[in-house]
Amino acid sequence: MLEKNRLLKASSWGVSLLLALPILAIFITSFGQTDDLFSHLLASVMGTYTSNTLLLVSGVVVLSLLMGVPSAWLMASFRVPGDRVLQWALVLPLAIPGYIVGYIYTDWFDFAGPVQIYLRDVMGWQSASEYWFPDIRTLPGACFVLALVLHPYIYLLARTAFMEQSRTMTHTARLLGCSPLHSFLRVSFPLARPAVAVGASLVAMETLGDFGTVHFFAVNTLTTAVYDTWLGYSNLNAAAKISAFMLLAIFLLISGERYSRRKQKLFSQSAAPDQVEKEILTGWKKVVAAVWCWGLFILAFAAPMAQLVFYAVDYISDSSFTDFVQYSINSVYISSIAACIALFIAILVNIYPRFRGSSLSKVPNRISSLGYAVPGTVLAIGVLIPLTSADHIVNFIAVKFDMGRPGLLFSGTMFALIAAFVVRFSAVAIGSVESSLSKISPSLDMAARTMGCNARLTFSRVQLPLIRRGCLIAALLVFIESMKELNASLLLRPFNFETLATYVFNYASDEQLEYAGMPAILLVLVGLIPLILINRSLEQTHK
Structure with a gap:
């Protein structure tokens, strides 16, 4: 039992740190050596981009x-x-x-x-x-x-x-x-x-x-600056610096909103159903x-x-139905994988504090939810940085052992796009599963434990059947958000791979x-x- 709890703890912390890695990678890269491009952008257009934003x-x-x-x-x-x-x-x-x-x-x-x-x-x-x-x-x-x-x-x-x-x-x-x-x-x-x-x-x-x-x-705006700096100038370092600036702005925005109402307290009984009488x-x-x-x-x-x-x-005869079907399949495929992974993460980081009960056990839950506040364009930068490093390591090892050069296994495939979806939308699944688990009385867990059920049996026989609807909603929400995501799809999709969002955007941008x-x-x-x-x-x- 102790070993299983340690495994659950290690898995929960490990997954949460992996989800936070893109954000950490952005800040680490932004502290790198300043190149001429970023200095030029800072002196010429960054003021306009910032004011427009x-x-x-x-x-x-x-x-x-x-x-x-x-x-x-x-x-x-x-x-x-x-x-x-x-x-x-x-x-x-x-x-x-x-x-x-x-x-x-x-x-x-x-x-x-x-x-x-x-x-x-x-x-x-x-x-x-x-x-x-x-x-x-x-x-x-x-x-x-x-x-x-x-x-x-x-x-x-x-x-x-x-x-x-x-x-x-x-x-x-x-x-x-x-x-x-x-x-x-x-x-x-x-x-x-x-x-x-x-x-x-x-x-x-x-x-x-x-x-x-x-x-x-x-x-x-700053978002278009990230996009143009990365794809237009092929400069990941400068894009990371702009992304770090945007992350700082988001942090200040959230902190300022909370600070503005730090002393505001409300003690009011909610309206009962019979009190809600609308005026005609x-x-x-x-x-x-x-x-x-x-x-x-x-x-x-x-x-x-x-x-x-x-x-x-009006334009149905001029539209490509074959492309529509293919890109729909692409979107459904990657969105389904992202939804399944996000649901697994949501269950993992919510079950750990359920059995552990300490305040520290809730930290992985909070860390795993950070990605939702990060814009898709910025998150794409954060995902690409560690995945590119992983590709370099794999290729170095493969060449070292005379196994050839496998190429871009992570950053150049659907793996990068799915990773971005999981990092960004896991918070949606975590919130839904957490809400479902909070409605289960702890006495049910205690009753299962007194009847000889360990943590795995308690979850599979008691908790999972009760949160099944919440899990389905969590997976559905992640699936839908992934279907609609544009920013990360534009930046991380493999060559000759389109989703519905990028397909529609390409036509819209071409008017x-x-x-x-x-x-x-x-x-x-x-x-x-x-x-x-x-x-x-x-x-x-x-x-």
Whole structure:
């Protein structure tokens, strides 16, 4: 028994350290010798890249707050026409990749797009010099598109926070003469601030790691700097330095968010089911609320999705069905492997503290979850560094023993891509398995041990059957996230290997998304699955 516990401990710590190795590799490489390229970038364009990144993150967060918080408050507190549909429909924009929405809106609002053509026909304008129209392919345009896609992070967390608030507080504010708006500003929003802050930090991290949208909008950020430095200049050292700077920015962002509410404490009883009575809106307030919520849903999801369906139907004869099938198989294959490995890791790092019980035993769990906060482009750098070293070692040993030169066994194959998926999305599986295990009473474990079951039998006969649903959800979430991942796929895929995400992005970057309508729709449909699961869980919690 002692030997098995030691094996479980060693395996848990070993796996967690392997998952943290890419992050450590980035910092170690960044302290290497500074070359001329990085000095040139630092003196010429890094200031612009940094300022663009700060403006982009700030703009997306502000717009996401303006979109997500009011809609969350309306859905949680008022009866809006169609609110039973809206409460889950407002989450759906998360399923559409930002670069797809960016392409569609650019196609609509460019000079040659249908909107400006219609305005010129109606108003009699002949050229662009006769009128002014906002340029969509700019930094503000990228902020708007990313906010449309990412604001559901804030909506989900803020809506949950508003629904959990005790109605006695808002009722008291109303009795004291506050209008619904004043009650929101003075009571509801301050109580929901921690959840809103977490949602804003998620939006900021997703924006910081976005590559597809900013690349399409020609907005140079630190993420595009990493991509161009690596692939354009073939300089891994300089790319690692920029990546380390981004990791530091993410660390400061998370630390700042937590520090800002370090003294904030909330002692409030959650609203009971019978307390959650939504106010019925009438008159112009009802119209404004309906237009706001339904308009946001149409702009962020319904209209882009309708355009994708039109592309798929209208250009079906020009699309390559063979390529679509092959790239779908590629995506399913590597995503399934990543999901299985991530699930195994999640079970391992969660079972160890379950049997050990000490605070130190929870450290591997936390270490294994670090990769989720790292943007895919940066993580690709971190994965490539140790894998390249491993390839050099293997080739050196093979040559030493006259076995030939095997080549790139790790960094040049699907191994690198799967490793990146596992490092980045293991946190998703770990959280799901941890939540399922926490619902199992320790008394069941004790009863199994008193009946002679060791740790292995206790897990296989007691715990595993009870967490089976959580394990399936964990594997499904990792599978779906891996299917949609673009940044790491672009940088780590083997030659002549495409996934659905890279296939759609290549057409979008060539401004030919209409030929990839079916793969784009499949990506969106795959992304809907976790959103449906999350929304159903939220509804069951507050019934």
